[in-house]
Amino acid sequence: MSRAVVLTVLLAGLIVVGSTGSVFGAQMDARINPNNETSPFKMNYQKTVFIEYPNGGQLFDVLQGQEWSVIGEADISDPGVKSLMTQLNNKIKADGSQAQITDLNVSYDIHLKARNINTSVDYRVIIEGTLSNYVITQDSLKTLIDLGWRGLTATDEVVIDGHELNFPINILLEMEPEAAAFFVGTEAEEVLHRNLIDADFILEQPLTNWHFLFDPTGINVDAGTFGLSDEIAGYVVSSWTMGESSLREGRQVERVYEAEVMADQLYIVRSVQSSDQGNLYAIGFGALDIFDGVEIAGVTPTPPEDYATTSTGDFPVMIIYGMAAIAGIAGGAFFMFSNRALKNEKTGQQGIDPNRLVGYQTSVSSGGYQTNRGEAQLADGSDYQQTRSMYDDSSNSTQSPPPQPEATPTAAEEAACGCAASAEMGSECDCAMQGACLCDATCPCNADICKENAREMS
Template sequence: MSRAVTLTILLAGLIVIGSSTPVWAAQMDARINPNSDSSPFKMNYQKTVFIEYPNGGELFDVLQGHEWSVIGTADSSDPGVKNLMRQLNDKIKADGSQAHISDLNVSYDIHLKARNINTSIDYRVIIEGTLTNYVITKDAQKTLVDLGWRGLTANDDVVIDGHELNFPISILLEEEPEASAFFVGTEAEDVLHRNLINADFILQQPLTNWHFLFDPTGINVDAGTFGLSEEISGFVVSSWTMGESSLREGRQVERVFEAEIMADQKYIVRSVQSSDQGNLAAIGFGALDVFDGVEIAGVTPTPPQDYATTSTGDFPVMIIYGMAAMAAIAGGAFFMFSNRALKNTKEGQQGIDPSRLQGYQTSSSSGGYQTNRGEAQLKDDSSYQQTRSVYDTQSSQSPPQQTPPPQPASTNEEAACGCAASADMGSECDCAMQGACLCDATCGCNADICKEQVNSMS
């Protein structure tokens, strides 16, 4: 009973977790070196907005043939980039982390293209910067690294080079004011007013749910990507990744928000964001923990002695043992069923007892040739209903077959005939096979050639 309850709870949890979906989307890539005062990071924010007009209408007339792009880059000397860096640091501090962004570069690419049935606007903002002050404490054995800075989000306007990049409706108001008038004051405005620069879910997903890997020799190959010298070659590289649908992370799908607009025609505005992804690496072996509500990693140069794990910690071990137990149960059930079926199987001859059958010849001579064909029939029909063929039903509907005429009984005269066959063989005169007859008038042979010879002699 307890096992059934446990399995039920596990299945219910799988359904609930698998059906839940996060709200935001972003892609993070960061490499933390606890032996350095700064480390690089990169965030990629993407979103696509579709404006659909399947029946044409005034909105189609406004956007027909339009295609444009807004592309640019800026560094920390730009006032808009400084404002974005301030917003990100305020969010990191609000999340309880002590880490700080000291440098930031921004690149953006917004592209609109109108088609016959819809218009798509692709938004992409990439920020690359330098993270500092992430080391909490450090001694000869271990370094505590702050990992609570992952929710890099801006909730206010981000204006760079005169373009507001955080809210998709802003660029439409700037570049397509006539088309934007269809959205103002409707639910579509709410869809287009969701901030693009948002990584809250990457922070909300605990690192214990991320996939974990470590490579004791990874530095030898990847030292260049970290900007490290050969002095630390041979150290462990720990990495945590998220974004794959799993029992722990939940089902990762695209985020879709949609609204309808009733004007001269029905228009649909749909916002689509890709699923969240995160790649976080650290030099050394990282053991996760929580300090004052902030996730941290205790980093050591080498893993503990005899330590071994897989990409998902202890979870695969549970799966392996569970699959082995299920296979053992299935195998035991199979053998029990097979053994029971074998015991119920009768041994020896099945069907009709051969002693109840008798042979019957079905062939006769044709011209000068005779075959030896026959069939087996029951000596009696006492058990006919138990042994009759399924084809008897069809044969009972057909006209009854004529029984072969009985063979004439042999007589002394026939046996005396020099050219007659043996009475036991039941065949015609032997002389029919030789093409001549030596019978006299007293021969009782039925062969035509014998009859003709007898007539000619009488």
């Protein structure tokens, strides 16, 4: 019975985990070529809203069995896409960056699925476009590129193909008006009115906190991702990544907003969005700096001489080797100290000095062969009490004491109490015979009959 319960719990856990998809926040991927006027970028915005009705109720009746999807895509020819590009460019300008988006494509996928205890609504909007005007200055030695455009955020409505995509409440009002009516005018409406297209956290996280890597061997394999030919093989590629919890970025947690709605039953609305992620690549070796409050990177074709790094922190290779040398010196000192301590310890025989022992034979020939058995004992008698065998201790013996000799009888007792009955009779009697003899007053026998006869004779 207990095994069946355990298996049931495990199966239920697998079902819950399997039915819960990954929820990501804003994900950025951009590849900047300072030698070109434009470079591609991509942003992926995701969020999941859970509508929970643990006690059933009218909201459960409305959503029961519902499942639908709203899927589509549009390019710059769509008025809604043009409006979104304008919002993004205004936000970039407000952040102090000079870069601009010159082309944009939008794809979206919204999926609702009702279950017995909750309903989930997954929102996903992907924008892909072209970034331009990111080069600040350029000369033969270095190119300064603008990296302050990362906060691609829209705070107004984004309507494409008649669907408003930026605020989750609007798609519910369009597709499930009866269910959305439960949330209008409540705290749940505020939770559902948080904009989906939001990458402010990617901009707020300083690039100095991102992981920094560079490939000094060339990008002939990745040239196609930059739209370049194999002729650029041998150039350095720098990359900055963010999204994991670390000492630099801090602890990354998912953003959860929750509200309760009290109608005919208690309903809970929860919005879940994980921490943002970013991948930023640039051709050349990038050294970060700040210009007029905007983060920039100075890009050179090759890294500085003797520079090597594997992650953020600008650890030169000599520092890494120095740390390894310090660890080696510490290890050597530890082993030297341990070896000296071992030499100072007393080693060898830890008992009786063998020079004080002498051997002797304990067996002789038996039958037709000679056995060679022997023991060792102290050559002198000193300290014998500390080394003798326990079997030599008489206190450990369990032998019974020898029998005591019997006491020697006295002469009167040995005579068997002989009594002269009379001088004429000339006979003696044994008091053991009791009534068979006569005793006089001189009889020492203690028998009652002898005593009586002795009284009568007297």
